[in-house]
Amino acid sequence: MGIEIVKIRKYNKDYYKAWDNFVISSNNGTIFHLQKFLNYHPKGRFSWHHLIFEEKDNIIALLPAQLKGDKLISPAGASFGSFVTQDISYDSIEEIVITFLKYCRKEGIREIYLTPPPLVYYKSMTMNIDYALLYHGFQYEKHLYSSVVNLKKIKRLHDFDKRARNAIRKAVKSGVEVIIGDDYESFYPILTENKRKFNLPPTHTLDELRKIKRLLPDMLKLFLAYKDGSLIGGSLIFICNMKTLLSFYIALDYEYQQLRPINKVLYEIIQWGYENNYEFFDIGVNQDTASRNSMDLNKTLVSFKASMGARCFFRSTFKASVH
Secondary structure, eight states, X not given: OOSOOOEEEEOOGGGHHHHHHHHHHSSSOOGGGOHHHHTTSOTTSSOBOOEEEEETTEEEEEEOOEEETTEEEEOSSSSOOSOEEOSOOHHHHHHHHHHHHHHHHHHTOOEEEEOOOOGGGOSSOOOHHHHHHHHTTOEEEEEEEEEEEETTTOOSGGGSOHHHXXXXXXXXXXXXXXXXXXXXXXXXXXXXXXXXXXXXXXXXOHHHHHHHHHHSGGGEEEEEEEETTEEEEEEEEEEOSSXXXXXXXXXXXXXXXXXXXXXXXXXXXXXHHHHTTOOEXXXXXXXXXTSSSTTOBOHHHHHHHHHTTOEEEEEEEEEEEOO
């Protein structure tokens, strides 16, 4: 295959710096692959099984993961996982996948679940990893519908459809102001109330959000909408890598829904992202959380995000049974 034998070793804290440096310089790594991010979880929450792939003692790939019985799952405690690599050849990727499957057989791992970041998170877009996984026995378990704005094409008011333009103008005329702030304490109750409508808690506690902000202060941006000095909504953005932003939370005080503050918030994020040289803004997935079918859509949400210029990208999960 043109490369040396790939070796696998389990991660330990001695590799902390090397791991995160590799993620930052990689082709497809995100904030969710960083040990600094994963360290916000309390000890014992997950049975970590992070793997390092080496060739000639040089790291060529990483896999953050947990073991759950005889299942290896990546990500754990994050949005994206799967293999992190440089922009390497298909032959190299295939050798990594083959070596990984041999390792899983040896370790008694019976099922593997991998959810990589969508294609828009890759510095150099390639589906080499996807092809190698599918060729070697993985199948798609599910696809989630993620709404993504191309910041090179959608950046100014006239780029949105008429419905979105009118909503943004209404927010401006109504005196809605949007700033980047740190008032997580005021944002969180609005978020919690929104989640309660769907019988779901926020993914993170308030203390966990504070901890992530302390660990990665430059990679979280909280856009907050105010009306007459009162907080009425906002969105928490994760700067996932140098290419793509992710709206992890959107929250609205529904008493002010008619003022269209979320349209204004998303508009300001898009402007900020474009001006700071990001290429894509992922507004998040659009699943119907009340459905048993994980692929059922909240079509109202899809339509709303599409009005802001967003288009569909898959957030896919791969599954393999190991024999």
